Amino acid sequence: MDRATGLRLENISISLEGRELIAVDATIAPGEVLTVMGPSGSGKSTLIACVAGFLDPVFEASGRILSGDTELTSLPAEARHAGILFQDPLLFPHLSVLDNIAIAVPQRISGRNERRDIARAALERVDLAGFGDRDPDTLSGGQKARVALQRVTVSEPRLLLLDEPFSKLDSALRGQVREMVFDHARAARLPVILVTHDGADAEAANGRIIAVGSL
Numbered sequence: 271m272d273r274a275t276g277l278r279l280e281n282i283s284i285s286l287e288g289r290e291l292i293a294v295d296a297t298i299a300p301g302e303v304l305t306v307m308g309p310s311g312s313g314k315s316t317l318i319a320c321v322a323g324f325l326d327p328v329f330e331a332s333g334r335i336l337s338g339d340t341e342l343t344s345l346p347a348e349a350r351h352a353g354i355l356f357q358d359p360l361l362f363p364h365l366s367v368l369d370n371i372a373i374a375v376p377q378r379i380s381g382r383n384e385r386r387d388i389a390r391a392a393l394e395r396v397d398l399a400g401f402g403d404r405d406p407d408t409l410s411g412g413q414k415a416r417v418a419l420q421r422v423t424v425s426e427p428r429l430l431l432l433d434e435p436f437s438k439l440d441s442a443l444r445g446q447v448r449e450m451v452f453d454h455a456r457a458a459r460l461p462v463i464l465v466t467h468d469g470a471d472a473e474a475a476n477g478r479i480i481a482v483g484s485l
């Protein structure tokens with residue numbers, strides 16, 4: 271059964287101190303990338319936080335967020351099943367590379383060995399089979415990005431939020447990691463929101479682009 275669902279941002283408006291910061295009304299199909307571009311401070315990361323369910327209470331948001339038929343608007347972050355990649359891969363420094371992935375396996379898979387087997391298979395998929403016992407600090411930027419992607423993948427998200435996850439990678443690596451992320455999103459039929467300043471990222475996303483703020 272295809273469990274893929276689209277994402278609907280219905281008249282989302284986010285204000286700060288009574289002034290509208292960002293407004294978006296969009297539907298994103300399974301496997302589609304919506305790119306959000308705009309100047310610094312225009313509310314792009316705030317939009318990601320709103321969809322993910324961790325909007326700071328200083329902001330006021332209105333509108334509805336729907337994942338298929340499920341309304342996410344007032345659900346807590348953990349019930350929204352959003353995979354998120356930030357500019358920084360944010361790996362836990364005190365956990366091995368393997369456990370950084372195993373920790374994201376859904377709770378219904380309760381056995382430690384089973385969780386670690388899933389993490390091992392995830393590392394193999396991105397050519398990092400021998401890296402499970404390493405400290406994350408010993409990995410290169412591209413390797414960390416691949417681990418971060420696998421951590422999101424094993425968590426079985428229903429939508430993917432990308433907050434400039436490629437911007438710290440050098441240009442050759444950037445293209446590779448980008449393709450890996452978009453290929454995964456297409457294969458898993460995830461709706462994706464990509465926040466970026468980079469025209470090449472937007473082009474590679476191969477989807478609709480919306481401009482926010484005064485470009």
Ligand SMILES: Nc1ncnc2c1ncn2[C@@H]1O[C@H](COP(=O)(O)OP(=O)(O)OP(=O)(O)O)[C@@H](O)[C@H]1O
Pocket residue numbers: 286291308309310311312313314315316317326328
């Ligand atoms: N917790 C907060 N309290 C008050 N203002 C905040 C808070 N978080 C963000 N802001 C403000 O909200 C606005 C939007 O910030 P946001 O990080 O969403 O912008 P952005 O478009 O993602 O910028 P950038 O491209 O630089 O990452 C900024 O003016 C920022 O200073």
